[in-house]
Amino acid sequence: MPDHGSNVPLVAESAMPPRWITILFGVLLASAASAAPGDKTDVVRNLAGRVGPIIGSALACQDIARPRIQVIVDKFTAVIKEASSNEADRDDLTQLFDRSVASGHGAVTTGKVDCRLAERQLADLERSVAGPALSGAIAPSSAAAATTSAPPAAGTTTRGVSDREIRFGISAPFSGPAKELGRQMKLGIDTAFNRINDAGGVDGRMLKLISADDGYEPTRTAETMKQLYEKDQVFGIIGNVGTPTAVVAVPYALERRLLFFGAFTGANVLRNDPPDRYVFNYRASYAEETDAVVRYLVKLRRLRPGQIAVFAQQDAYGDSGFAGVAKAFRALGASDSAILRLNYKRNTVDVDEAVNQLKAQKPPIKAVVMVATYRAAARFIEKTRDLYPGMIYSNVSFVGSTALADELMLLGARYATGVIVTQVVPAVSGYSSVVLEYKNALAKYFPGEAPDYVSLEGYISANVLIQALKRAGPQLDTEKLVDVLEGMRDLDMGLGATLSYGRAEHQASHKIWGTAIDDKGKYQAIELE
Structure with a gap:
C-alpha cells in the first residue's frame, strides 16, 4: 500500500x-x-x-x-x-x-x-x-x-437523517403466503412512529418507515436491502421479517455499518457471541421459546422426550427452531439424536410428506413443536387432527398468531381449540400498560385493524428504538446510537418485565408468555411452568 x-x-x-x-x-x-x-x-x-x-x-x-x-x-x-x-x-x-x-x-x-x-x-x-x-x-x-445540544447543521451528511426526518427501512413479505407477517410488523411500527410524530417527533424530526417486499424469499432480499440503502438512503433497518432472509440481510447491513434493529426472528444468526455491533434484538430467541415449551410438555404434560416431534420449515428458520428443541432435550438429560423432524418447503403448504412420516412413527407421537408459518401450520393440523385427536400442537411466535387462529377457525373450532403459541409479548387480550397504549394508538391511526401479536411486537420494538433515539440527542449518527443502546438498562415499557442492553447483550427481552386458542378462536394465557 x-x-x-x-x-x-x-x-x-x-x-x-x-x-x-x-x-x-x-x-x-x-x-x-x-x-x-x-x-x-x-x-x-x-x-x-x-x-x-x-x-x-x-x-x-x-x-x-x-x-x-x-x-x-x-x-x-x-x-x-x-x-x-x-x-x-x-x-x-x-x-x-x-x-x-x-x-x-x-x-x-x-x-x-x-x-x-x-x-x-x-x-x-x-x-x-x-x-x-x-x-x-x-x-x-x-x-x-458532538457533545453539545445544538441542533444539526442544515444539510447533515448522516445517511437517512435530515433536520426534519429520520428514514428507516423494512424488508419483509408483503406478498406471498407469509404476507400477513410483513403487513402486521409494518403496521405495528407505523403505529409507534405515528404516535411519536404526532407528539413532535424526535428532536423535531419525523420518523418515516419505507418498506420493500422480499416475499419471504432470500433470493430477493439482497435487492430489497440494496434498494433501501442506496435508493431510499435509510438511516437504519427495523422489523425485517424472517430467518432465511436475515441470513442475507444481516451481512449486508454489517458490511455497511447499518443499524439492524428489532427483526421479527428469534434465530441465532442475529445472536452471535459476542454480539455484532449493529444488530439489536427486542425479542426472546427461538431457542428460549422451544426450551420453554419442551419443559412444559415434559414437566407439566408428563410426556417423554421420545413422544415429541418437530414440524419445521426446511431452511434456516426451521433449523434454528429444531436446534432449540435439541438443546432443550440435552438440558433435560435426554438424547437429541432421534428427534423426529417433519419438514415442509418455505412458501408452500405442501405438508403431505411430513404427515406420512408422522403416520409411520412407532410408538405414536403425542406432541408436535411447530416451527412454521401460519398457512403451513394450519394445513398440517388440518391433516392430522382427526388421526391424532389428543395431539398437542405448539407453535413459536413467528407463526403469526392471529392469522393461525383465523385459518384454523375457518376449518372449525375443533381444529383450533388447545393449539399453543409461545409469545414474546404480553397477551393482546390483557390489560398491561403497553397493551392498552398499543390498542389506543392502533384504533386511532388504523381504525378497523384488530390487535395482533405481530403488530404488538413491531410496536414495542419501535418504541424501544424511539427511546434510544431520544437519548442520542439531535447530533444523531449510527455509532452514537449504538453506544446509547448498549448503555440502556432496566427500560420499563409496561411489559411487566424490564428491558436491557449492554456491550455483551444485544437482546432486550428473554421473557416467554404461553397462550392457547380457545373454542372461540381467542388466545388465553397458560402457565408454561
Whole structure:
C-alpha cells in the first residue's frame, strides 16, 4: 500500500518492534491534529494501514479477549468518521481499514505472526489510545461539537437523517403466503412512529418507515436491502421479517455499518457471541421459546422426550427452531439424536410428506413443536387432527398468531381449540400498560385493524428504538446510537418485565408468555411452568 500524506515510511506491522507502535501513533496523531481538513483523510489512511493489521492479528488469536479488540475498533471507527468529509471518503477509509484487518488476520493464520507478538502489539496500541478518544486528537473541534445540544447543521451528511426526518427501512413479505407477517410488523411500527410524530417527533424530526417486499424469499432480499440503502438512503433497518432472509440481510447491513434493529426472528444468526455491533434484538430467541415449551410438555404434560416431534420449515428458520428443541432435550438429560423432524418447503403448504412420516412413527407421537408459518401450520393440523385427536400442537411466535387462529377457525373450532403459541409479548387480550397504549394508538391511526401479536411486537420494538433515539440527542449518527443502546438498562415499557442492553447483550427481552386458542378462536394465557 502506498504512503499517503505522511513522512513516516510504511513498514509491515509484523516486522515493527512493539515499542515503536506508541511512538508512531504519537507522530501520526500530532500531524493529524494540526492537519488541514483535506490532509486528515490521508493521515487516517496511513493509520488504517497500521492499526488494521494489529486488529486482524489479534482477532485471529482466540486467547485475546474480544472486548479489548472492540474498544480499538470503536475508537478507530470514530477516527474515520471525524476525518471523512463525505460518505465516499468514509466508505473508502472503512474499506481500507477492513482490508488491513484481513491482512493481519492472514498473517497469523499463515504463521507469519505469532499470537505472542499480536498480544504485545495490541497492548502497545491500547496504551497509545488510552485516555481521550482518538477522534478528539484528529478533529478536536468537531468532536467537541458532538457533545453539545445544538441542533444539526442544515444539510447533515448522516445517511437517512435530515433536520426534519429520520428514514428507516423494512424488508419483509408483503406478498406471498407469509404476507400477513410483513403487513402486521409494518403496521405495528407505523403505529409507534405515528404516535411519536404526532407528539413532535424526535428532536423535531419525523420518523418515516419505507418498506420493500422480499416475499419471504432470500433470493430477493439482497435487492430489497440494496434498494433501501442506496435508493431510499435509510438511516437504519427495523422489523425485517424472517430467518432465511436475515441470513442475507444481516451481512449486508454489517458490511455497511447499518443499524439492524428489532427483526421479527428469534434465530441465532442475529445472536452471535459476542454480539455484532449493529444488530439489536427486542425479542426472546427461538431457542428460549422451544426450551420453554419442551419443559412444559415434559414437566407439566408428563410426556417423554421420545413422544415429541418437530414440524419445521426446511431452511434456516426451521433449523434454528429444531436446534432449540435439541438443546432443550440435552438440558433435560435426554438424547437429541432421534428427534423426529417433519419438514415442509418455505412458501408452500405442501405438508403431505411430513404427515406420512408422522403416520409411520412407532410408538405414536403425542406432541408436535411447530416451527412454521401460519398457512403451513394450519394445513398440517388440518391433516392430522382427526388421526391424532389428543395431539398437542405448539407453535413459536413467528407463526403469526392471529392469522393461525383465523385459518384454523375457518376449518372449525375443533381444529383450533388447545393449539399453543409461545409469545414474546404480553397477551393482546390483557390489560398491561403497553397493551392498552398499543390498542389506543392502533384504533386511532388504523381504525378497523384488530390487535395482533405481530403488530404488538413491531410496536414495542419501535418504541424501544424511539427511546434510544431520544437519548442520542439531535447530533444523531449510527455509532452514537449504538453506544446509547448498549448503555440502556432496566427500560420499563409496561411489559411487566424490564428491558436491557449492554456491550455483551444485544437482546432486550428473554421473557416467554404461553397462550392457547380457545373454542372461540381467542388466545388465553397458560402457565408454561
